[in-house]
Amino acid sequence: MIVDSALGLIENTPLIELKNIYDGPGRLFGKAEFIQPGGSVKDRAALYIIRDAYKQGKLVKGQGVVEMTSGNMGAGLAVVCNQFGNPFTAVMSSGNSPQRVKMMESLGARVDLVAQVDGVPGQVTGGDIDAATVQAIALAKETGAFYVDQFNNPACVDAHFCGTGAELWQDLGDELTAFVAAVGTGGTFVGCSKYIKLQNRNIHCVAVEPSGSEVLAGKPITDAKHNMQGIGYGLMVPHWDHSLVDHYIAVTNDEAEDYRKLLAVKESLHLGFSAAANVCASIKLMQSGLLGETPVVATILCDSGLKY
Numbered sequence: 001m002i003v004d005s006a007l008g009l010i011e012n013t014p015l016i017e018l019k020n021i022y023d024g025p026g027r028l029f030g031k032a033e034f035i036q037p038g039g040s041v042k043d044r045a046a047l048y049i050i051r052d053a054y055k056q057g058k059l060v061k062g063q064g065v066v067e068m069t070s071g072n073m074g075a076g077l078a079v080v081c082n083q084f085g086n087p088f089t090a091v092m093s094s095g096n097s098p099q100r101v102k103m104m105e106s107l108g109a110r111v112d113l114v115a116q117v118d119g120v121p122g123q124v125t126g127g128d129i130d131a132a133t134v135q136a137i138a139l140a141k142e143t144g145a146f147y148v149d150q151f152n153n154p155a156c157v158d159a160h161f162c163g164t165g166a167e168l169w170q171d172l173g174d175e176l177t178a179f180v181a182a183v184g185t186g187g188t189f190v191g192c193s194k195y196i197k198l199q200n201r202n203i204h205c206v207a208v209e210p211s212g213s214e215v216l217a218g219k220p221i222t223d224a225k226h227n228m229q230g231i232g233y234g235l236m237v238p239h240w241d242h243s244l245v246d247h248y249i250a251v252t253n254d255e256a257e258d259y260r261k262l263l264a265v266k267e268s269l270h271l272g273f274s275a276a277a278n279v280c281a282s283i284k285l286m287q288s289g290l291l292g293e294t295p296v297v298a299t300i301l302c303d304s305g306l307k308y
């Protein structure tokens with residue numbers, strides 16, 4: 001297989017059957033998003049957003065690109081911007097792991113760290129995200145850069161409607177009983193669920209949130225701090241479409257930690273906390289009986305564990 005550039009490694013990721021961690025009844029598949037060049041599912045959104053900005057004349061070669069990121073979108077944008085010829089600056093809360101800074105800088109990005117407001121290192125809150133967003137918007141304005149705005153940019157959803165969701169349908173089709181995904185901006189969940197429900201609206205679409213920060217499920221925040229970086233910001237994300245959701249499932253910090261270990265030892269997959277939360281939620285759901293006796297479930301293995 002020959003690809004044109006690193007951009008050819010984005011999309012068309014394989015499904016891994018997670019037989020060792022869940023041996024039935026039913027089958028559990030994880031979509032290997034961590035094998036993309038930026039190391040996460042966010043490469044897809046980065047590619048769609050930059051391509052779309054060129055198409056719409058909002059971005060030209062050589063112009064700066066700025067985004068508030070928890071690190072994965074930053075790595076994806078660094079990969080994509082290098083290939084399109086745009087200098088990229090990531091504005092990130094200092095609560096995200098230093099490995100993320102290292103990766104973005106090694107890909108040629110500039111990284112501006114913003115002090116945390118109410119979170120602690122490894123646990124980034126909605127307040128921390130707001131502070132980083134204010135700084136990113138100001139920087140883009142000041143420098144005439146294109147501001148990516150992943151929380152509001154519709155290309156973020158399109159990437160998963162046209163890409164991830166369509167790929168899942170192509171690989172599993174009507175065999176699929178449920179799709180399970182944790183929510184950061186909501187791009188992955190909303191884009192995939194829209195595509196899947198358009199094919200067969202009986203397929204269950206299940207949103208995953210950290211316990212205590214289940215805002216999308218309509219619960220009050222009891223604990224804004226959690227270990228699942230990249231998801232669960234404790235805010236109603238603009239892309240959200242409640243009508244797509246059949247169930248909400250919460251995952252605790254301990255469960256995410258335990259499933260990271262299980263995925264590594266049983267499946268030889270060293271992944272991040274949101275991938276672990278997705279697998280944990282999928283198994284809870286399959287064991288609940290809500291999906292029938294032999295469900296087929298697909299979830300997202302969002303990023304590699306190397307950034308933690």
Ligand SMILES: Cc1ncc(COP(=O)(O)O)c(C=O)c1O
Nearest residue numbers: 072184185186187188230274302
């Ligand atoms: C590690 C990780 N998992 C999951 C997600 C969620 O993806 P989305 O923003 O499409 O909801 C993100 C987003 O940044 C992430 O960084």
